[in-house]
Amino acid sequence: MMLINQKRIVLIFCLLFTSFVGQSTANLMTVIQIQPISGGYAIIQAQPGSKVLFRERNYAVDEQGFVAIPFGREVAGLHEITLVDRDRTERTEAIWIDTRSYVIQRVNGVDQSRVTPPVSVTDRITAEAVKVNRARSAMSSLQFWREQQFIRPAPGPVSGVYGSQRFYNGIAGSPHWGIDYAAPTGTKVIAPAGGKVVLAEADLYFSGGTIVLDHGGGLTSSFLHLSRLLVKPGDIVEQGAVIGLVGATGRVTGPHLDWRMNLHGERIDAALWLQAQ
């Protein structure tokens, strides 16, 4: 199945700056990069040790003075970003996040046992989810996330996009979180940026051969449905290094690479990250 999302991603945004009088020593919060749309993110520069508060979550500014915050699939409209200094001084800025409509994608011909799994695999699926969640939540001091311009991990046309509502054999599944690149089994998958391998599993129930790379800063990439893994947990890979081969393992109808991004445990759109660099 080939479905190219032709929706143009609108990146027009406005930042409403609130003025603060009499805070000459105030810690400044500079938005150095932003994709102000559902599934996007902001990279903020501020003093190390301060925190950014967004949607009731705290994000620590790292030792280099940077932090990236995720906008989830359903996050849109007017929001506040608050910088909290080490001395607890607060500055708040308003941010507008564009709403986004997601395509509905019907995927038929999937092995029915991967759509409505038999009870016998319930424990396996649960255990795998715990393992993958732990890997996706990696938080290291690696700087690849900010220092490298990401490149696409596989060739081929885009056959699936972030956020789409999927129906597998007519049954509603969870949204699709990755970019799918349609490529033949055996096509090389490369690291879009440097990272540390935090998961390398040959046979997960839904995602088949799966690798998770930690790029630092709370950002991870996942690579799904691989036919072969060429790295192991703990390996540090350079950008462009071959990490595995495209396959058709797990819940699929044909060979492709599904590349997903997670920022501080929130799914973001890898296409936006790729585009903005």
Ligand SMILES: [Zn+2]
């Ligand atoms: Zn996919």
